[in-house]
Amino acid sequence: MARLRRLLTVSNLLFIALLLLRLIPDRALRVQDHFEYTTYFAIALEAVMLAVTLTTKNDRIRHVFTDVIGFLFAFLCAWTLATAKFKVLNEAVFPPPGAVFQAMAVDVKVMFANIGSSLVLVFRGYVLALVIAIPLGLFLGWNVRVGSAAGYISKFLASISPIVYIPYFIVLLPTFRSASVAVMFMAAFWPTLASTMSGVLGVEKRILDSAKTLGVGHGTMLFRVVLPAALPQIFIGCNQGLSVSFILLTSAEMIGARSGMGYYVNNYANFGNYTRALAGVFVIGIVVTVITFFFNILQRWLLRWKR
Amino acid sequence: MAKIEIKNLRAEYVEKLDRFVALDDVSLDINEGEFVSIIGSSGCGKSTLLSILQGLNFPAGGSVTIDGKPITGTGRDRGVVFQHYSLFPWMNARNNIAFGVKQVRRGLKRRERYEVADAFLERVGLSEFTRKYPHQLSGGMQQRVAIARALAMDTDILLMDEPFGAIDAKNRTIMQELLLKLWDGEERRKTVVFVTHDIDEAIFLSDKIVMLSNSPGTVVKEIDVPFARPRDHAELVQTEGYFKLRNEMMSLLFSSVGDRIGGTEVVI
Ligand SMILES: Nc1ncnc2c1ncn2[C@@H]1O[C@H](COP(=O)(O)OP(=O)(O)O)[C@@H](O)[C@H]1O
């Protein structure tokens, strides 16, 4: 009984409402709706939600899933109504959702190849940024005098959009691909550097004193004491860098790329195929959500010592 | 020659143009294997004195030597326990100890360091908590780990700054007895400098008590504690002379504070 009552949620009502939209006849559009694809997508979401609702005892997780998926159902209802059913929005740039889902299904192979290409790009730039920014930030932050100057300089540089550098990268770097990696690098480098330096400056004196009294050497002090103590702060920059990287993916793939999700979106948007462009945007959103999810798990594991 | 010799020590804190004298003309000898408590009201400079012995602060005048050599900084001959935050929050109990051991005993293999850590955790009664992080342990347990680390590092000298200051009365007596048992049980007793503001604690633990007065801190009196070891709380209060010593210290502590502030009541 209690479980049944759990099913009577706004999200489930929205799911039924979405399915019932089928009863309203479609208008004639330039891009025809494929409502069955919206239905498949909704059923998949509903299945995930039901599985989570009926298995987990953790209220917080259950609420997050129910609310997010409920929001998606509401969004799909509104979108279908505003396009296919009542044609409120401009049909040139607002394709109906079923058409977008159909494009995703048709292009699934191409999408996977493009996701792979984009992830390699982001991964190279991001890892390179962290590998340089974190040790550099530790070193600069640890030398207080250099650190405070570097703090101002890096704040100034962080405020410049990496897009500004694109022409310079193209001139200076051997390939277009490396110029794209450089944009990804820049997106993650400054936030990580700035947060590492402020993390180092914020390490509690008592922790440092304790380490000194153990007689630790310079290397140990920096990498086994200062680094972990500053890690919660460093992660703030890493998170920020990761989101900026994905935001700039489309710009990075404007530089002579022939593959990648950003390229896919750019390409179809340029030719006015907004169905496919939106399908690409959707897929990027899903990929970013999945990556952020795993990144958060990694972060929670590395910071498991925090209360 | 005494293990630690402090001569006419002066300590200052300089902030912008202000110069604050925290300790003035402190002279004190501490012998090898001696358990010495530093007692005084809060703000009298106990932690300052200890931080100079730790090598985290430096004298503005006078001299401090260990084995005849001036202190030039922190050193692997001194183990330290603070009131809070001696442990690293990102290491579990045994890693905290193994990390400390690694710094002083370079020859040990990783596995041997963990054996040492586990052995000392057992001695402080924390065998079941070896893999807990500091935030998962109570304040008293954290201090046990910190003491275990200091002992496992097997330094000549132990410097402790109110290690039981934040522990409730019952656990505090348990910790005091544990500390004495561990210290007594060593083949070669360590030289201990123990800061406290608790008279009973000082009497129970020490061979010698050094009383400091307030701003600037200076030695009011050195008191030898004559009671036989091993000690235990219940027996000690029955011992002849215990209350006499306690009362004497009480009035000394109050008068050294009272002199400077005109005799009004003071919370120590
Ligand atoms: N870092 C510091 N800067 C300025 N003054 C300090 C500093 N540390 C301690 N003092 C001052 O020195 C005096 C002695 O402090 P402390 O040694 O911590 O005393 P206790 O440990 O006996 O309570 C106090 O008046 C305190 O305010």
Ligand SMILES: [Mg+2]
């Ligand atoms: Mg103090």
